[in-house]
Amino acid sequence: MTTEDLLEKVKRYPVQFVCAAIVLACSLTFYFRMDLISEREAAFEDASSKAGRVDSNLSAGASLPDHLESMKTFVARLDTRLVRPAELAENLKYFYRIESETGVSIGDLRQSAPAGKRPEGEVFAPVVYDVMLSGGFAQVVGFLSEIENGERFARVKSFNMQRGRDLGQPSVALALNLELLGTP
Structure with a gap:
């Protein structure tokens, strides 16, 4: 197949050629950006786990003074033994x-x-x-x-x-x- 034959087929089937070019461009873009998706998913998982820890720390932190006081009494009792x-x-x-x-x-x-x-x-x-x-x-x-x-x-x-x-x-x-x- 020569260049003239290729140009003639492009002129004959312009819609199909444009669609094939778009599919090829999208496939190449997806292939080269595929690792970005996994990086973004990992960053999202990390951020959501940190947010979960912050939420649990906030809810557990409300009783922290009571826990501290009970630990101080426990340590004082331990020290006597x-x-x-x-x-x-x-x-x-x-x-x-x-x-x-x-x-x-x-x-x-x-x-x-x-x-x-x-x-x-x-x-x-x-x-x-x-x-x-x-x-x-x-x-x-x-x-x-x-x-x-x-x-x-x-x-x-x-x-x-x-x-x-x-x-x-x-x-x-x-x-x-x-x-x-x-x-x-």
Whole structure:
């Protein structure tokens, strides 16, 4: 096909030629601008998610002073339950108070970890204690129950329970390794 043949067909079918040119121009425009549509959709999704977060923050922000006050009371209550390693006398008094309440006999009580060490990135530090006590089975279990449910946060790391050496009545000897939650 030559150029003259092409011009003759254009003159013969002008409407069809113009329509084909328009379709070709629209297709090329759509092809080259197709990525703009996906970019605009992503920008719209991002803006709508930000607007949703702003709306939820506005609705939740109304009760923020109440939440702040309740968190302050919670932190104050938490602070009373923490152990401070430097206050050794107060910490030991906690164990001796439990001893007098439960009726066990503490033979050895030591704060065994270096004071003030805490794991990386943690706010609180465990304060490790080694306790050796003896008493009746019910008394020893009462001591453990008081440690577990008492006013301090405690975790028993290990324990060793043996039959005691009292000749008069059955007793139990307990070697206990535990951690109290503390702040340096």
